[in-house]
Amino acid sequence: MAALLEMKNIHKVYPNGTVANRGVNLEVQEGEIHALVGENGAGKSTLMKILFGLETPTEGEVIFKGKKVRFNGPRDAISQGLGMVHQHFMLAPSLTVSENIVLGDEPRKGFLHLFRDRTKEKEEIQELIRRFGFKLNPDESVESISVGQKQRVEILKVLYRGAKLIILDEPTAVLTPQETDELFESIKSLAGQNYTIIFITHKLREVMEISDRITVLKAGNTIETLVTKETNQEEISRLMVGRDVLFRVEKQEKEPEDTILELRDVSVTDEKGLKLLDNVSMKIRGGEILGIAGVEGNGQRELVEVITGLAKASSGQVLYLNENILGKSIGEIRNMRIGHIPEDRQTTGACLTTTIEENLILDIYNDPQFRTGPFLNKKKLKEFAKKYIKMYDVRTDSEEALAGSLSGGNLQKVVIAREMAKNPKLLIAAQPTRGVDIGAIEFIHKEIIKKRDEGTAVLLVSAELSEITSLSDRIGVLYNGELVALLDNTEELTEEEIGYYMLGIKRADEEVAAHE
Numbered sequence: 001m002a003a004l005l006e007m008k009n010i011h012k013v014y015p016n017g018t019v020a021n022r023g024v025n026l027e028v029q030e031g032e033i034h035a036l037v038g039e040n041g042a043g044k045s046t047l048m049k050i051l052f053g054l055e056t057p058t059e060g061e062v063i064f065k066g067k068k069v070r071f072n073g074p075r076d077a078i079s080q081g082l083g084m085v086h087q088h089f090m091l092a093p094s095l096t097v098s099e100n101i102v103l104g105d106e107p108r109k110g111f112l113h114l115f116r117d118r119t120k121e122k123e124e125i126q127e128l129i130r131r132f133g134f135k136l137n138p139d140e141s142v143e144s145i146s147v148g149q150k151q152r153v154e155i156l157k158v159l160y161r162g163a164k165l166i167i168l169d170e171p172t173a174v175l176t177p178q179e180t181d182e183l184f185e186s187i188k189s190l191a192g193q194n195y196t197i198i199f200i201t202h203k204l205r206e207v208m209e210i211s212d213r214i215t216v217l218k219a220g221n222t223i224e225t226l227v228t229k230e231t232n233q234e235e236i237s238r239l240m241v242g243r244d245v246l247f248r249v250e251k252q253e254k255e256p257e258d259t260i261l262e263l264r265d266v267s268v269t270d271e272k273g274l275k276l277l278d279n280v281s282m283k284i285r286g287g288e289i290l291g292i293a294g295v296e297g298n299g300q301r302e303l304v305e306v307i308t309g310l311a312k313a314s315s316g317q318v319l320y321l322n323e324n325i326l327g328k329s330i331g332e333i334r335n336m337r338i339g340h341i342p343e344d345r346q347t348t349g350a351c352l353t354t355t356i357e358e359n360l361i362l363d364i365y366n367d368p369q370f371r372t373g374p375f376l377n378k379k380k381l382k383e384f385a386k387k388y389i390k391m392y393d394v395r396t397d398s399e400e401a402l403a404g405s406l407s408g409g410n411l412q413k414v415v416i417a418r419e420m421a422k423n424p425k426l427l428i429a430a431q432p433t434r435g436v437d438i439g440a441i442e443f444i445h446k447e448i449i450k451k452r453d454e455g456t457a458v459l460l461v462s463a464e465l466s467e468i469t470s471l472s473d474r475i476g477v478l479y480n481g482e483l484v485a486l487l488d489n490t491e492e493l494t495e496e497e498i499g500y501y502m503l504g505i506k507r508a509d510e511e512v513a514a515h516e
């Protein structure tokens with residue numbers, strides 16, 4: 001196999017002085033599935049942005065199909081046969097599958113190509129879907145299709161534009177196990193047809209399953225390129241993190257304490273009167289982790305928002321320490337020792353235009369320990385910020401750097417540090433390890449279990465099923481806004497079984513009723 005892509009000695013210094021790539025080398029062969037792994041902030045996204053023309057390298061060269069190239073933006077990269085599927089889908093919900101695939105690139109006919117050629121469009125899309133064996137109905141509206149299907153539309157979009165090298169940025173973060181299997185089938189089928197895939201992920205199990213070779217980055221350097229068949233998860237994690245990582249979560253049995261949070265028949269409706277959360281009842285006791293599984297968009301967000309005061313309930317009660325907190329403001333709820341690690345750290349989780357230090361002290365600067373008389377004790381606040389940056393291994397040069405300059409995973413660590421520092425009685429953790437590297441995941445999981453052992457009630461919402469099964473004491477599944485299962489997390493409970501509830505194929509009314 002010939003090298004399709006070579007990135008040689010890539011350096012990237014951002015305008016603020018951060019060195020994200022310091023001599024990275026990446027060589028990708030035609031028709032291979034190449035995994036790109038590394039800790040948060042290792043420089044993976046930066047490298048891919050350079051490849052896709054979104055950033056300019058400070059130094060180094062990119063050789064694609066044997067020629068030295070420098071893409072002036074994604075349009076340029078796409079025209080040369082590159083495609084990128086981002087974590088956040090960029091689809092127009094009201095358009096059909098087919099319309100989304102061709103959007104901005106519709107086949108034309110007639111004089112000066114003035115008319116849209118619908119017949120050709122239909123034929124081309126059907127041929128694409130057939131050729132890659134994607135299960136999709138081209139006439140269906142995108143708003144009514146599943147997350148996995150939306151992702152397939154994104155992949156078809158890049159294939160339609162002629163991509164031969166496709167970059168997938170953490171593509172399984174939002175998928176069910178069944179959807180992940182289907183995605184892997186598609187990726188293998190693409191590679192079988194000589195398409196080349198670069199796959200960014202933090203999940204080493206997937207790396208082992210899907211890739212041919214793996215390039216490990218660390219602190220902006222290429223550490224090694226490995227042949228997947230000749231390595232294992234332990235070796236990869238050692239190269240990434242520089243130490244052994246425990247993949248199993250260690251958790252002791254714990255007798256739950258009194259109920260901390262109780263939801264009674266809580267519903268949330270949208271402006272059209274559609275139920276986004278449908279009569280949900282559940283209890284979480286101190287010293288217990290209740291994990292909520294579900295395909296995204298099935299009411300998880302509303303569940304979290306209604307407890308944290310971000311959304312209004314149309315009926316029901318949310319009792320926190322026996323007090324109904326519905327109707328209280330976000331600020332009041334935050335001050336009740338309720339910790340919230342929000343799903344969207346960019347908008348609700350952190351303030352990107354202020355410093356890391358300011359983000360860390362957001363809720364506690366009024367605490368008497370940080371005051372000397374009426375004045376803020378700035379020295380103590382700084383010490384606090386430094387301590388938490390160290391404890392959570394936030395990779396930054398200074399606590400005074402802007403939160404917006406942190407890599408995705410490091411920003412998440414700041415948010416988690418802040419919420420844990422509050423010593424919450426109730427901790428709501430929504431997708432706490434999304435985009436976070438394996439070393440940090442291990443740490444975050446330990447911290448969540450530590451809080452549970454100290455008597456905190458934890459509501460864990462995660463699209464990452466292995467996270468739900470390894471941390472939770474009980475597992476609830478949301479489907480279409482309904483709690484369709486509430487199960488004890490025993491050894492017999494498999495991910496496949498939970499997947500069936502998540503997809504609405506099964507429901508467990510008896511179990512739900514028994515726990516209410």
Ligand SMILES: Nc1ncnc2c1ncn2[C@@H]1O[C@H](COP(=O)(O)OP(=O)(O)OP(=O)(O)O)[C@@H](O)[C@H]1O
Binds near residue numbers: 045047437
């Ligand atoms: N626009 C930017 N301006 C300044 N620094 C940046 C910018 N984008 C990224 N960085 C910094 O560059 C370094 C590499 O970040 P990058 O996003 O490439 O890492 P990553 O490996 O993709 O991390 P993650 O797994 O967390 O997504 C980090 O230290 C990050 O803080």
